[in-house]
Amino acid sequence: MRVLLRPTEPSDIRARIDDALPAGEVVRDGAELRVGLADSAGSDRLRGAAAVAARSLRDKGGTIAWSAAAEDEVRAIVEGTAYGAYDAGLYKQHYAARPALTLALDAPDELHSLAQRQAIIATHIDNARDLSNRPPNDLTPGGLAAHAKSLAGGRLSVESFGRDWIEAQGMGAFAAVASGSAHDPQLIVMRYDPPGAGDVTLGLVGKAITFDTGGISLKQALYMQDMKGDMSGGGAVIEATAAIAALGLPVRVLSVIASTENMQSSNAYRPGDILRASNGKTIEIINTDAEGRLVLADALHYARSNGATHIFDIATLTGSMTVAMGDLYGGFFCNDEAFAADVVAAADTSGDLTWRFPLHPRYRRYVDSDFADLKNASELREGGAALAAEFLREFTGDGPWCHVDAAPAYIRRRRPDYALDQGGTGYGVRLMVELAQRLS
Numbered sequence: 001m002r003v004l005l006r007p008t009e010p011s012d013i014r015a016r017i018d019d020a021l022p023a024g025e026v027v028r029d030g031a032e033l034r035v036g037l038a039d040s041a042g043s044d045r046l047r048g049a050a051a052v053a054a055r056s057l058r059d060k061g062g063t064i065a066w067s068a069a070a071e072d073e074v075r076a077i078v079e080g081t082a083y084g085a086y087d088a089g090l091y092k093q094h095y096a097a098r099p100a101l102t103l104a105l106d107a108p109d110e111l112h113s114l115a116q117r118q119a120i121i122a123t124h125i126d127n128a129r130d131l132s133n134r135p136p137n138d139l140t141p142g143g144l145a146a147h148a149k150s151l152a153g154g155r156l157s158v159e160s161f162g163r164d165w166i167e168a169q170g171m172g173a174f175a176a177v178a179s180g181s182a183h184d185p186q187l188i189v190m191r192y193d194p195p196g197a198g199d200v201t202l203g204l205v206g207k208a209i210t211f212d213t214g215g216i217s218l219k220q221a222l223y224m225q226d227m228k229g230d231m232s233g234g235g236a237v238i239e240a241t242a243a244i245a246a247l248g249l250p251v252r253v254l255s256v257i258a259s260t261e262n263m264q265s266s267n268a269y270r271p272g273d274i275l276r277a278s279n280g281k282t283i284e285i286i287n288t289d290a291e292g293r294l295v296l297a298d299a300l301h302y303a304r305s306n307g308a309t310h311i312f313d314i315a316t317l318t319g320s321m322t323v324a325m326g327d328l329y330g331g332f333f334c335n336d337e338a339f340a341a342d343v344v345a346a347a348d349t350s351g352d353l354t355w356r357f358p359l360h361p362r363y364r365r366y367v368d369s370d371f372a373d374l375k376n377a378s379e380l381r382e383g384g385a386a387l388a389a390e391f392l393r394e395f396t397g398d399g400p401w402c403h404v405d406a407a408p409a410y411i412r413r414r415r416p417d418y419a420l421d422q423g424g425t426g427y428g429v430r431l432m433v434e435l436a437q438r439l440s
Contacts, residue, residue, distance in 0.1 A: 050080025061099025125426035132424020180268030203308025207315035208234025215288030229410030320384030
């Protein structure tokens, strides 16, 4: 999607809201597109309307024109058009020849910079969706690291480290998850150090399991193909970091993405194993399908040890959060009230919806172990997201920390509010960019 900042021209398809139409309905009348507002609140209604309007033109292409007079309208129209124009069919035969859709936005001059900003963010949301939708035979941990390195430039540097380095650093939790895969794991480290940055170093940490079989604790076959999306948190961190750098935000960022497959083999880790993480704590393995928290454990410790003052991690971590929140909200846990307020404000501004869950030390007893410092799961089907957060807290060190269990990052059915199809949504990119903006 391209964005042109100009008044409407005769060749444009002019879009407008029609309150008489049902929510989400689109009617084409010559060069005019009438759209019913989506069944949601606030600017999400306009964002949804822009999305369904763009979706109705996705197969035909052309230039769709909207008028905007306020900041929230600009955000909603640019983002909604990008959501609706997105095509998940990356591997379909004629994907490269699909028609282009352009947004012509008629807005006051003082809103042009905001429109350009949101267009940059929208591009990185699309990229994050592409990463989530790429199949696991194409997007390996090495492929994800190569993509991250392709984004380096200016003040953004990117490195990645493989199995030998991970083991040498004492990252026993991460190394164990990677032990069953023939593909080399990658710890991807992105650094953005702009001029004028203050004392804050924002640590963005992402789980990037490029395919998750569950390991020896094998997942059921139904929907296992969706486990290519278990890297969506890490993909969002990569693209959010690149967006922050592209926007030149004056905040220092250290991003750490732990990427591997979780597979079965004679080398795979087992229930009953005891691992030692890089902070020295030992972990009894109860369930090899609770692998995300293991790779995050070492990534979180690395981020804090390397100067992150505020840590924000994001992961498709627990099925229990999806049960609780469905495909709309991500649940978050935070150990610092001021940081939590920043996350809530960033969510409200960005539209990446979040809801705070309790972080309480009494949940720690669920992961108490008789044989190690803690265990990676509980035998009880209770408080799955909360006990996972308590597990992660053991590796975050001192300082503000927020964990987002990103239920909406990869969805299994269409969401009509943003005209989202099955697959990656890019959830978290907008949220992290807005959080960085607030901390700058």
